[in-house]
Amino acid sequence: MDIEYTAEEDAFRAEVRDFIAQNHSDEIKAKTAKSLTGYIHKEDHIAWQKALHKKGWIAPNWPVEHGGPGWSATQKYIYETEMMQAGCLRPVAFGLKMVAPVIMEFGTEEQKKKFLPDILETNVWWCQGYSEPGSGSDLASLQTRAIPDGDDYIVNGSKIWTTMAQRADWIFCLVRTSTEGKRQEGISFLLIPMATPGIKVEPIVLLDQTTAPDQEVNQVFFQDVRVPQANRVGDENDGWTVAKYLLEFERGNAYAGGLQGGVARIREIAKQERVDGGRLIEDPAFAAKLAQLEVTVAAIQYTELRTLSALSAGQRVGAESSILKCQGSSMTQEIGELTVEANAYYASPFDRGVLDAGANVAPIGPDYSIAAAGRYFNQRKATIYGGSNEVQHEIVAKRILGM
Ligand SMILES: Cc1cc2nc3c(=O)[nH]c(=O)nc-3n(C[C@H](O)[C@H](O)[C@H](O)COP(=O)(O)OP(=O)(O)OC[C@H]3O[C@@H](n4cnc5c(N)ncnc54)[C@H](O)[C@@H]3O)c2cc1C
Numbered sequence: 367m368d369i370e371y372t373a374e375e376d377a378f379r380a381e382v383r384d385f386i387a388q389n390h391s392d393e394i395k396a397k398t399a400k401s402l403t404g405y406i407h408k409e410d411h412i413a414w415q416k417a418l419h420k421k422g423w424i425a426p427n428w429p430v431e432h433g434g435p436g437w438s439a440t441q442k443y444i445y446e447t448e449m450m451q452a453g454c455l456r457p458v459a460f461g462l463k464m465v466a467p468v469i470m471e472f473g474t475e476e477q478k479k480k481f482l483p484d485i486l487e488t489n490v491w492w493c494q495g496y497s498e499p500g501s502g503s504d505l506a507s508l509q510t511r512a513i514p515d516g517d518d519y520i521v522n523g524s525k526i527w528t529t530m531a532q533r534a535d536w537i538f539c540l541v542r543t544s545t546e547g548k549r550q551e552g553i554s555f556l557l558i559p560m561a562t563p564g565i566k567v568e569p570i571v572l573l574d575q576t577t578a579p580d581q582e583v584n585q586v587f588f589q590d591v592r593v594p595q596a597n598r599v600g601d602e603n604d605g606w607t608v609a610k611y612l613l614e615f616e617r618g619n620a621y622a623g624g625l626q627g628g629v630a631r632i633r634e635i636a637k638q639e640r641v642d643g644g645r646l647i648e649d650p651a652f653a654a655k656l657a658q659l660e661v662t663v664a665a666i667q668y669t670e671l672r673t674l675s676a677l678s679a680g681q682r683v684g685a686e687s688s689i690l691k692c693q694g695s696s697m698t699q700e701i702g703e704l705t706v707e708a709n710a711y712y713a714s715p716f717d718r719g720v721l722d723a724g725a726n727v728a729p730i731g732p733d734y735s736i737a738a739a740g741r742y743f744n745q746r747k748a749t750i751y752g753g754s755n756e757v758q759h760e761i762v763a764k765r766i767l768g769m
Contacts, residue, residue, distance in 0.1 A: 390452065395453060425486060447623035496525070498523065527570070613753065
């Protein structure tokens, strides 16, 4: 299946391709291809995001008044798809796609002026402080307390699985400001500078032993951390409304471009790998699996286009973002699985030395096999973060299907 573009849209696609060729350096492309997590060195993220900002393309979904490019739904789609298919580094979502829409919707004018330009220019790195030990799916049970003290709050508690907290300048946090009434009614949304005294970040070392620049998740501890009440977004005890709004954006990611890129890469690998004396791509069983993936990815693509059209018409993403999250994350994992299958035994060696940027170590298999297994394992996260798929199924059942 293919989408018919107008001549203007074709010209736009050519402009995006040209921009990528000129600005997404070979070095960044190579590092991105080897990354298991999607993160590379901080300075590379900043350089790429600043180049996108200079072109006016860093925030496709932002309204024009705050610096968005004013694109149509199709232009946004072309842009996302081209970036993903070319294997470009993804802009980090925590500022641009998560806290910024929240500040635009619920923030004061002062907060908009203070925070949005720095997010647009990638002058700050944000992280997300939602989950706590014991409060993941059941987020409303969170215990991190913020107790008023003059014009400030004093924050005590801990956040866990905080992605890239070690790089962050600011964290947006859900904190408990009341223990009265329903659990959801006692939560507030706070913006906290990571350099505030009393904050400690400890890395969580995972099975893949990822270290910098890939080291991904952390636990963040708050001990008597003083935060101005002026840093609260939305009303006190109304943070649950803010939190849910942010999650719509977190879950409403565009997956199709990345998935199409993944399918295309499997096709290339299968043209080179051999099985039973023939090329893998000609093996009927393998070709059927690849075709099934392509069909599902096309269905995801059209679901995303429907969502984009709704967004462009000024509607909210709503609970439909849960459909995208489930389908996109499951398909990411299936593509990872078929990539490992296509690489066969060359997917097995796991040599961190080969994966490190600037490594001078010869890989055991072909270049395309280096990250296959590591990425497959890392992608177990996709059906957990942003709310597990089991929980998203419940949201779809209740809020879309009315069950
Ligand atoms: C790599 C990674 C990065 C992350 N980054 C961040 C981050 O930056 N910031 C942040 O705040 N959080 C982050 N998270 C946390 C993530 O949001 C939580 O892990 C997730 O919400 C699940 O919560 P939990 O881990 O406490 O699991 P639990 O809630 O304990 O769930 C355990 C299992 O029970 C199932 N389950 C739970 N409740 C239900 C239910 N009602 N119905 C059916 N099944 C259910 C779940 O699906 C899961 O399989 C990250 C997680 C990962 C893995």
